[in-house]
Amino acid sequence: MIELRQVSKVYPNQxxxxxxxxxxxxxxxxxxxxxxxGAGKSTLLRSINRLHDISEGDILINGNSITSAExxxxxxxxxxxxxxxxxxxxxxxxxxxxxxxxGRVGYHSTLRTIFGRFPKEDVDLAFEALERVNILEKAxxxxxxxSGGQQQRVAIARVLAQEAKIILADEPVAxxxxxxxxxxxxxxxxxxxxxxITTIVNxxxxxLARQYATRIVGLRAGEVVFDGPVAxxxxxRFAEIYGRPLLEGELLGExxx
Amino acid sequence: xxxxxxxGTRQTARPLPPTRTKHVLTALLILLLLWGSAVQTEVSFKExxxxxxxxxxxxxxxxxxRWTYFDNIVDGMLxxxxxxxxxxxxGAIIAIPVALLCAGNLMPHRWVYYPARFLLNLVRTLPDLLxxxxxxxxxxxxxxxxxxxxxxxxxxxxxxxTYETLETIDQGPLEAMTAVGANAIQRIVFGVxxxxxxxxxxYVLYTFEINVRAAAILGLVGAGGIGLFYEATLGxxxxxxTAVIILFTLAIVLFIDFASTKLREKLL
Numbered sequence: 001m002i003e004l005r006q007v008s009k010v011y012p013n014q015x016x017x018x019x020x021x022x023x024x025x026x027x028x029x030x031x032x033x034x035x036x037x038g039a040g041k042s043t044l045l046r047s048i049n050r051l052h053d054i055s056e057g058d059i060l061i062n063g064n065s066i067t068s069a070e071x072x073x074x075x076x077x078x079x080x081x082x083x084x085x086x087x088x089x090x091x092x093x094x095x096x097x098x099x100x101x102x103g104r105v106g107y108h109s110t111l112r113t114i115f116g117r118f119p120k121e122d123v124d125l126a127f128e129a130l131e132r133v134n135i136l137e138k139a140x141x142x143x144x145x146x147s148g149g150q151q152q153r154v155a156i157a158r159v160l161a162q163e164a165k166i167i168l169a170d171e172p173v174a175x176x177x178x179x180x181x182x183x184x185x186x187x188x189x190x191x192x193x194x195x196x197i198t199t200i201v202n203x204x205x206x207x208l209a210r211q212y213a214t215r216i217v218g219l220r221a222g223e224v225v226f227d228g229p230v231a232x233x234x235x236x237r238f239a240e241i242y243g244r245p246l247l248e249g250e251l252l253g254e255x256x257x
Numbered sequence: 258x259x260x261x262x263x264x265g266t267r268q269t270a271r272p273l274p275p276t277r278t279k280h281v282l283t284a285l286l287i288l289l290l291l292w293g294s295a296v297q298t299e300v301s302f303k304e305x306x307x308x309x310x311x312x313x314x315x316x317x318x319x320x321x322x323r324w325t326y327f328d329n330i331v332d333g334m335l336x337x338x339x340x341x342x343x344x345x346x347x348g349a350i351i352a353i354p355v356a357l358l359c360a361g362n363l364m365p366h367r368w369v370y371y372p373a374r375f376l377l378n379l380v381r382t383l384p385d386l387l388x389x390x391x392x393x394x395x396x397x398x399x400x401x402x403x404x405x406x407x408x409x410x411x412x413x414x415x416x417x418x419t420y421e422t423l424e425t426i427d428q429g430p431l432e433a434m435t436a437v438g439a440n441a442i443q444r445i446v447f448g449v450x451x452x453x454x455x456x457x458x459x460y461v462l463y464t465f466e467i468n469v470r471a472a473a474i475l476g477l478v479g480a481g482g483i484g485l486f487y488e489a490t491l492g493x494x495x496x497x498x499t500a501v502i503i504l505f506t507l508a509i510v511l512f513i514d515f516a517s518t519k520l521r522e523k524l525l
Contacts, residue, residue, distance in 0.1 A: 049436055051432060051435060051436060075438040075439070075440060076438065077438075078435070078436060078437065078438035079437065079438030080438075081436070082436070082437075083433065083436035083437075085429065085432070085433065087429050088429070089429035089430050089432055089433035090429075090430065090433075091430045091447070091448065091451045091452060092427075092452075093451050093452060093454075093455070094451045098451075102433075102434065102437065102439075102447045103437055105434070105437060105438075105439045105443045105447060106437055106438030106439060110440060110442050110443060113443050113446065113447070114442065114443075114446050155433075158433075158437070162437055162438075168436075
C-alpha cells in the first residue's frame with residue numbers, strides 16, 4: 001500500500017510541482033495518472049520512490065516512510081519499487097541479460113555485484129523475466145540492437161527480476177508506435193493481474209488510460225482534480241481535468257490486436 | 258484584419274545582428290601576440306636561411322647510417338617500450354578514481370570535484386622531462402624514474418580525457434540504478450562503467466602512443482631507455498649512429514601508432 005499524506009513539492013525556482021496531494025493506492029491496483037504536460041505526473045511518480053525529494057508531507061510504502069529513510073533503509077524500500085521510464089534507461093552497450101540482472105544488485109553485497117557474480121537463481125529469474133515479456137531470444141544481444149518496444153520490454157524484465165511489489169511507469173509508451181504501445185501496455189496489464197503487482201502508470205493518452213487502468217487519477221497544476229474508477233472517467237470529466245475539451249492528439253485511437 | 262507586415266512597429270522589433278567587433282579584435286590580438294613573440298625571441302627568416310647549410314651538413318654526416326649500430330640499441334629500444342607500457346598501465350589504474358572524483362555529474366558537491374580538478378591541472382602543468390629529472394634526483398639513474406614520470410604524466414592525460422567523457426554520459430541508466438536500490442558503487446559499476454569503458458581504453462592506447470615518444474627522450478636526463486643512446490652518439494658527434502636510432506624510433510612509433518589507431522577504431 002502506498003500512502004501520500006499532504007504531499008507538496010516546491011522546486012528551487014519556486015514552481016509548485018505538487019500541491020497538498022492525498023492519495024492511497026492499494027496492493028494490486030492498476031492506476032493511470034493523467035494530465036497535461038507540467039501537471040506534475042512525473043513529479044508525483046518520482047516522489048514515490050524518492051528520485052525527487054518532496055518539500056512537505058510524508059509518503060509511506062507499506063507503512064514505512066520513504067521520506068525519512070536514509071542509506072540502507074532507503075535502498076531497501078526502493079528495491080521493492082520497480083521503475084519504467086519513457087527513454088527505457090538501459091545501458092545500451094551492455095547485453096540484455098546484464099541489463100536485467102542489474103535489477104538484482106539491491107539483493108547482494110557490493111563486492112559480489114562488482115564482479116558480476118550473480119547466483120544461479122538470479123540468472124534463472126532474469127531468463128524467466130525475459131520469457132514473460134517474450135524477448136528471451138535476445139538475452140545475449142546488446143541493448144542498442146533492439147527496437148524501442150523491445151528495449152521497453154527489457155526494462156519491464158528488469159523490474160520483474162527486481163521482484164518489485166510496485167511498478168511505477170513514467171510515460172512508458174510515449175516514444176513508441178501504436179502497435180508496440182499495445183504490446184507494452186498488455187505486458188504491464190498481464191503482470192499486474194498475474195503477479196498482483198501494484199502498477200501506477202503516467203499516460204498522455206486518455207483512451208489508453210481508460211482501456212487498461214482500473215482507477216484513474218487526474219492531475220492539474222499539481223493538484224488531484226479527479227480520482228475514481230474508469231467508469232466515471234467520462235470525456236466530460238476529462239475536459240474538466242484538462243480545462244478544455246479533449247483534442248484529437250490526446251486520443252490514440254482504438255488499437256486492435 | 259490588420260496585416261502585421263504593414264505595421265510600423267515591425268522594423269523596430271527586429272533584433273540587431275550580433276556585432277563582429279569581437280571577432281576582429283580577437284584576430285588582431287592573436288596577430289599582435291605572434292609578432293610580439295617573434296620579436297622577443299629574436300626569430301628571423303634571415304637566420305633560418307643562414308642556418309640552412311649547417312642543416313644540410315648535419316644530414317650529410319648522418320648518411321649513410323651505420324646499420325651495424327642497430328644491434329647495440331635493440332635493448333635500449335625494448336626498455337623504452339617497456340617503460341611506456343608499465344608507466345601507462347600504472348597511470349591508467351590511478352586515473353580511474355581520479356577521473357571519478359573530477360566528474361561533476363557523479364560527485365555530490367563542488368567542493369569534491371573542484372579541488373580534484375585543480376590538483377589534476379597542477380599535475381598536467383609539469384612537463385614529463387622535468388618530472389623525470391626530479392625522479393632521477395630521488396631514485397637515481399635508470400628506468401624507474403622514467404616509468405614514474407610517465408605514470409604521473411599518464412594520470413594527468415587519461416584522467417582529464419576520462420572525466421570529460423564521464424560528464425557526457427547518459428544519466429538515464431544511473432537514474433534506473435538508483436530506482437533499483439543500488440548503492441553508490443553499484444551505480445557506477447552498472448550505470449557508468451559500461452558507458453565509458455571503450456572510450457577509456459581508447460584514451461589509454463592514445464596515451465601509450467604518446468608515452469613511447471616521450472620515453473624515447475627521457476634518457477637525456479638519465480631516466481633510462483633509448484634516450485641514453487641519443488645523448489651518447491650526439492655527444493661523440495657520431496651522427497651516422499644517431500641516424501640509425503632516429504630511423505628505428507620512427508619505425509617503432511609509426512608501428513605503435515598504426516596498431517593503436519586500428520585498435521581504437523575497433524573499440525568505438
